[in-house]
Amino acid sequence: MxxxxxxxxxxxxxxxxxxxxxxxxxxxxxxxxxxxxxxxxxxxxxxxxxxxxxxxxxxxxxxxxxxxxxxxxxxxxxxxxxxxxxxxxxxxxxxxxxxxxxxxASPSSESAFANAKEYRCKGQLSLSKPLWNRWGNSKGNVRFQSTANAGITAKDVPNLKLKWAFGFPGSARARSQPAVTGEAIFTGSQSGLFYALDTQTGCVWWTFEAKAEVRNAPTISTDRNGNAKTLYFGDVDANVYAVDAKNGELIWTRSVRDHPVGTITGSITLHNGRLYVPMSSLEIINAYLPDYECCTFRGGVLALEAKSGDPVWRFYTVPEPKKTSINTAGAQNYGPSGAPIWSTPTVDAKRGLLYVGTGENYSSPANDKSDAIIALQLDSGAVEWVQQTISGDAWNAACGKNGSQVNCPKEDGPDFDFGAPPILTTMANGKDIILAGQKSGMLYGMDPDAGGKILWEARAGMGGFNSGVHWGMATDGNTLFVGIADTPGNRFAIGPSRQGLHGYDPATGKALWSKFEPNVCEEKAHKCMTALSAPPTHMPGVVFAGALNGILRAYKADGGEILWSTDTRREYETLNGVSARGGSIDSAGPIVAGGLLIVNSGYDKFGQIPGNVLLVYSAD
CATH class of the missing domain: 1.10.760 (Cytochrome Bc1 Complex; Chain D, domain 2)
Incomplete structure (x- = not known):
């Protein structure tokens, strides 16, 4: 993928x-x-x-x-x-x-730890309830925020102004979406330093040093009074951490890597005392090497006890890879492989199920669980049902005009993952539905009571390896809000680019409205594309979405009218004295909590615009 x-x-x-x-x-x-x-x-x-x-x-x-x-x-x-x-x-x-x-290395890069120590808060951190928790702010990954927890209304949005900016030292991207209480913003960084920042001043309450980059969103557990207690997150080396939310002290850590390049990309889901960890890998890059024995990674989910980190069960999306052929460089090939789970698992407590979306296979043969929505039993990890929307999708970095071709599987794409997590929501008619968006540009409504039966499907984008639905969608049960990237150069694209924000009826898949975002310059460059790759966030009356060209906007939830806009692609004077600038907004979407609009700006892949800043806006 x-x-x-x-x-x-x-x-x-x-x-x-x-x-x-x-x-x-x-x-x-x-x-x-x-x-x-x-x-x-x-x-x-x-x-x-x-x-x-x-x-x-x-x-x-x-x-x-x-x-x-x-x-x-x-x-x-x-x-x-x-x-x-x-x-x-x-x-x-x-x-x-x-x-x-x-x-x-940048000659001006600073030690993240030394910088954090210099800007410590005074006093002791006391925590209340989470205001934004998990990647999707719910176990259903709906990315909806109530007015009470948002702390602002649609009328306040035009008055949003930058309150403070925090720079991440020695970084080219900022992609760990924060979790928020009234007192603290919790976020990871490329350096591996995990921060608790004061919501009002941005000073550093505490830091925790992970073993590698933390790029996913933390999940907060609560005590009997509903106040923030423990933070759970993973790093790029597939280590899982449980950290005390008040002081940053380590409670336990466990490596969950079962492959040399296994990693954690999606955020960890907490439910009923168990953690559900999605497993992905970097093996798609290793396949670029002609003499690499491609491929043996198996995507999946690992369930851990939240108190101890002890494993409970593990599910794999592919069977044990077997020897298939010898490539032209003389290396042994294996398959099937891949079908990683890139996104955050979704909990269906009513049915006792966990929903995950999978990516493409890395090597031939493609199997029946790639590019699929899969339902697993929460207690055992047993497969309840599989809804595969595209069969025969196998791809790795050896494919394409820049690839070595030696390890490219015969299928050669189209690389149409479910990179966005499935959404579970209740519609206005009282019925539950699973909503899924794919890089193909397709949207699906699935019946959780009928084995994931597809109730409707609709084309929202032209699709492609960097197009369609990337990181997520948002809904309140009445409207499904879909950000579309649709960057150019996709050989599997269907129709014209539809980059922008779109509203759909979750019950029928009917398009309600579209706010198309044309390029702002003629070059094929990310600075020109108001493409919405990062997930949107919805609160009553407003949808917030960030673009690959660094534009952050608030759209009217009924019709997509632009209510507020700012360009984050500039240099910032940061409260921690770090030289920082914004860039592309990707992977981590904007969130709103406690009267604050919070967004990361800067992403350093695919020619996107690097940056290293966390931006906090308020209507004060």
Whole structure:
């Protein structure tokens, strides 16, 4: 799945030393001036030898050199030495890794821990009930906020102004969607530092140092009085953490990785004393290597006891991969594989079920659980039903014009994941429905009482590897709010681009209204695209949505009229003194809680606009 190559971390250096990257096409074989000028600079020479073919435009998934240079030296070294790029950098010596990290790292990057210590709050943190919790603010992942918890009304929205900005040191992206109480904003960062920030001033109540980047949204458990008690989140190295919400002290941690490049992308779901952890992986990148034995990762869900982290059950989306063939580079191939779960599981307590959406297979043969909505029994993880909307979808990074092709499965796409979590909601007629949006651009209404039977389907976008519904939708049960990205260049696209915000009837799939967002300039660049890849958030009368060009808007919930808009793609004076700027808004959508509108700005993949800032707006 291409869209979710966005998720590589802790630092998304594209595969260093890849033979595929070092065999550019004819157009890229012209020696650039900077390559000839590199002689005598060992860092630049190493960059040109191992990295330039991908990061200077040879690989669409790779961050640009400018984006890499926003990272701190520790993050680059960790990624190449022990992190997600360890396999790809295995041919480099420790000295070479140090040289290239020192060369690429921003000279002004700060130690995140030292910076946080300098801007500590005074006193002791006392917590009340969560105002925004989990990725979707409910077990049904509806992304709806009540007026009481929002703390603002539709009339206040035109008066929103920036209250404060917080910069993440040594970072090129800001993608951990916060959880919020009246007193604190809880969020992770690319550096691996997890923060509790004061809602009013942005000072740091406490920090917790995870082992790797924290990019998902924390989930908060509550005490008997309903007040915030424990935070649960995962990191890119597939470690799960339980942390005291008041002081940041570790309660327990557990590695749930059962594959060398397994990771956690979606957020963890808490229900009835159990945690449900979605499992994805970075193996789609490893497949880029011609001599890589592709592929053996199995997507799935792991259930843990919330008190202890002890495992309860594990479900896999594919059977144990078996040997299939030898590729042209002489490497053994395996299959089926993949079908990762990129998003947050959805709980159906009434039926005792857990709903998850799956991605494509990584290698042939494609199986019956990829590109599907799957219902699992909460108690055992047993499969209740599977609704697959697209069969025969297998894809990895070896496919496409920039891929090596050697490990590309015969299906070669279309890479149409369910990257957005399924929504469970109750409609105006009192009936429950499952709502699912796919990268194909299709929307589905499914019956939870009839084995996921498709009640209706509708085309909301043209679809493609970076198009359709990416990260999520929102609903109040009366209207389904759908953000569409529809970026150009998709060989499986159907019809014209429909980037923008759309309203649908959840009962019938009938289109109610559309607010199309035309490009703001002629180039095919993210700075031009008001494409809505990040999930929208709904409160009574208003839908908030952020775009790939950095525009953050409030739309009228009935018709899509723009009520308020701001451009986050600029430099900011931050309260913690970190040099920061906004960029693309992707993966982590805006949230509204306690009178505040909160959004991350900055994303460093696919040529998007890097940034490292958390922005907090209020109508005060």
């Amino acid at each position: 291409r869209r979710f190559l966005l998720l590589i971390a802790p630092l998304t250096l594209a595969p260093l030393g890849l033979s595929a990257c070092n065999q550019p096409d004819a157009e890229s074989q012209i020696v650039a001036p900077e390559q000839t000028e590199a002689r005598g600079n060992p860092g630049e020479e190493l960059y040109q030898k191992h990295c330039a073919a991908c990061h200077d435009g040879g690989n669409a998934e790779a961050p640009t050199k400018a984006a890499l240079q926003l990272n701190g030296v520790e993050a680059i070294r960790a990624s190449l030495s022990t992190g997600s790029m360890k396999t790809q950098a295995s041919m480099m010596t420790p000295i070479e890794i140090r040289i290239i990290a020192d060369y690429l």
